[in-house]
Amino acid sequence: MSSYTARPWLGRYNDGLPADIHTDYPTMLELFAASVARAPQTAAIRYFDGVLTLADLDRASGALAAGLAAHGFAPGDRLAVYTQNNPAFVIGLLGAWKAGGAAVAINPMNKARELTYLLADSGATALLCLDELYESVARDVIAHADGVRVHTVITCSPLDWQTRNDPRLFAQTVKTHPDKTLDLLELLDQHADGAPPAAPPPGPDDVAVLTYTSGTTGVPKGAMNTHRNMSFNSQTYREWMRMTPADSVLGVAPLFHITGLIGHIGVALLVPSPLVLAHRFEPGVVLDTVREHRPTFTVGAITVFIALTQVPGVTKSDFESFRLVYSGGAPIAPSVTDRFEALTGHYIHNCYGLTETNSPSHAVPAGVHAPVDPASGALSVGVPVFNTVVRILSDTGEEVPVGEIGEIATCGPQVVPGYWNKPDATATSLPGGELRTGDVGFMDADGWFYLVDRKKDMINAAGYKVWPREVEDVLYGHPDVLEAAVVGIPDAYRGESVRAYVSLRPDAEVTAAELIEYCKGQMAAYKYPRSIEFLDELPKTTTGKILRRELRDRAAAG
Template sequence: MSAYAERPWLDLYPPGTPAGIVPVHGTLLEMFRASVERAPGTEAIRYFDGVLTLADLDAASDALAVALAGHGFLPGDRLAVYVQNNPAFVVGLIAAWKAGGSAVAVNPMNKAREVTYLLADSGATALLCLDELYESVARDVIASGGTNVGTVVTCSPLDWQTRDDPRLFPDPDATRATGRPAGTLDLLTLVREYAGRTPEPHTPAPDDVAVLTYTSGTTGVPKGAMNTHAGMVFNTCTYREWMGLTPDDSVLGVAPLFHITGLVGHLTLALLLPCPLVLAHRFDPGVVLDALREHRPTFTVGAITVFISLSAAPGAASEDFSSLRVVYSGGAPVAPAVIARIREVTGLYIHNCYGLTETNSPSHAVPLHTEAPVDPATGALSVGVPVFDTVVRILDDGGEEVPVGETGEIATYGPQVVPGYWGRPEATAESLPGGELRTGDVGFMDEQGWFYLVDRKKDMINAAGYKVWPREVEDVLYGHPAVREAAVVGVPDEYRGETVKAFVSLKDPDHRQPAPGTGTGPGGATDTDGEREPVTEAGLIAYCRERMAAYKYPRSVVFLDELPKTSTGKILRRELRPDTR
């Protein structure tokens, strides 16, 4: 038997923690209905000054389900949801299930070309859309005739609240005066018109698709991961049991709800417990900081860039974060120096977790109240251990297991892994042979069973025959006290084939320029008079050269005010690569 099949990581579970769990509910709809029956008055959503209880959600989703059916939505159909972190997202998701269908999660940052592709590929017949996104994007997409969408329901980000925060809604009066876009149905109007009516009963099967979530398309066109009811219920329960959450908790929704982390680690988790989900339309550090102060949530999970932004927000103090008793970060490797820096400001220890769209959020997580080890050879912070009922192997390029401690592709098998990609049997066979997900991520397992993420296979830099993993260089850069964010890519080099280039944003951009009367020590440090020296390209290169092998350190550094990111907060290396790559 292989070392992976023996699951050495189970010894790292807290005492009394089972190796596996069995969810009580087979589907998300069954789970939601059980929560409504048990605690209908529980606050389900807090949206600025607005509150929706579970009973409110149940009634609103009933009404929308009946309205959708009345406008031609059939069992098995798909409702595309193209909104921000608004109550409408939750209502739309549940309504799609009640109407016998599924949902398609659409990134609200997507433009016409991307939206056209997602609607056509998914075969969605109905669309729930923010009015502003309909006017700017979806109207022309629908008019083009390239989709099956026949019903459009629009909603406003001002729905279900009255505060109209000017940081997010600078002209609410104009927004309200505009009214419903022509040719669409208004969500709140439908909720009122169909109030008290219940849809025809539909009972999804555990293996039915609950949500189609699309991969980022970094290795080709985006693919629709078929997130089933059973897979999403399992990892919803994983969050509850692994993080020790109860109905006394509340969830801060910092991850986008269209993303698998927001879907499972925020939305369905809050419905399961049940407990309040705090939403704030979209991520703005000042707005979210105020939500922390007002609503005092106890749990959240999000990209590390979220916590970097919150800890650096003007006026942020440790007291602002004191209600949070459990915090996890996933989506990208995290440098140990960043964890330490955030802890200094907030008092929080951020636990690592790791997963993909295809694993319904976590496949690995650091056990609660345990600090992740740092690999002494690479400086990588562990992403944790496989969660309940999950077996993870490290494979070589031929698909064979590598010895413990050696690097290879991470392959994951468990009840949270999706059965495949929508309408793409070839891609399913390639990425999910035998139901085991070949993640495309490179990592290793140590003898104790801790897993470490090295990088994406496609991001490896080949410098004169030497492998350079960008994450290792980024971790060194994050150790510099002036660096806020860092991304490393490979660029063509006549002599080495490829060489290392770094892109950096600074905590204080003014430190890029030489200050009068100061020198330029390695990377920018504190001079003898207590003044910080300027941060220069040469200084950062020297800082890295002192800390890593000669073939690894960056040969050039570019300073940017902001690094490009996905809407989930993950830094986009691909946008920093030259077109010739």
């Protein structure tokens, strides 16, 4: 049967890794405190030309906790954090925990309707946000929306903690102090000498961060990421990626996303290693940040790495500082990893996980090239990480034999205990504590796992199953294709037919008909795309994942 734990497998490929990591998981605050005690003057955050040491971060988060308490924040309350990749996000997390509460991670692209739902559902009583987001979105939500309980608003600016003010990001940015808000820097100064509140310290099973699912199949659900969950997978990154204080972490994933929370903040605070931030992902700015700060490790969406290789003037030397590069969040075509390795000298290691697994449940061991399934051409997403059991299940919930396709179900210390105030959704998605991921995949005889697709994205073409991922992988093999996404569209004859959306590399001249012929030569007749539409850029989430949902809506609109 295709259930699997990582322990017996690791020695074959990763000599020296522990078979287990701590079974007595500390809280994130305890991990941070240990790092501060060990190396207080180590750089914790590098943000353009600004640097915060671990001691600076400890003082700032303590001052924030004191300021929150002075304005009515009580143990058990939630602080919503609504900002980009800047020091305020990290200070907000630590400050909420020191005040005895939890954080709510909010996508800075969210508008009024989305922000209203998240604030009301989480019950957040305080909000830390960019001044520009308060002016444009949050002010009206807090003043007028039903169910929103926020009584304290703290604003920050992307110009805080740095003086460079890169015009590619900040040409129109002016720091403001909106009425009825507290300025973060002023608040930290006011409480610089104050001790954090005497709040009960969080326990391992207390909620550390509420992270909201995308809501693609209903309203967003708040995954309850506990301190135990987060500290476990922060340690997973440290051990699996063999990270030491000599490393530094490039923060290309949004910090509100689970990859940013664990694969950037968590592991950087744990090791400790500097976390290099650049506000948001602008390829030219991030490449200049790499050139300046020379990070050694990163993990991000594959579209991030594609974009970096397209920056004018990029060379292989720009990537020389990296020791390891990982990608998660979306499947990767083997041709993309091959092309990236040829351009940069670095192999992209796959990892796989969900919001509900606190980032990785599977990963490719460091220094190992993942196998490609000979039948489907899919690149493996890795093997289960420490202490993790993964099963492949049929539609009836039974384990399927090795090599057969089914739903991926994951159980381990990184899996959340449930969704905030949603017991029915918890019972459905996490029966007995095992996460039913909604992703379809299989395990081979050597224990490698392969992600086929999301169950809901499967295309039924004349009774045949077509997984978009397989068609996309073929398209990525064409030298003129930069990005590709495949969806099913209504077809009076077949029920559904396959449509591809493609963005091309600069100066490419391939036609839709030529791409269709290219696909026809590499896959069964029912799989190849019947139509192809070219777009300058495919729609993406802030984490870089291509939005098939928007492409289906585009097709439906004609």
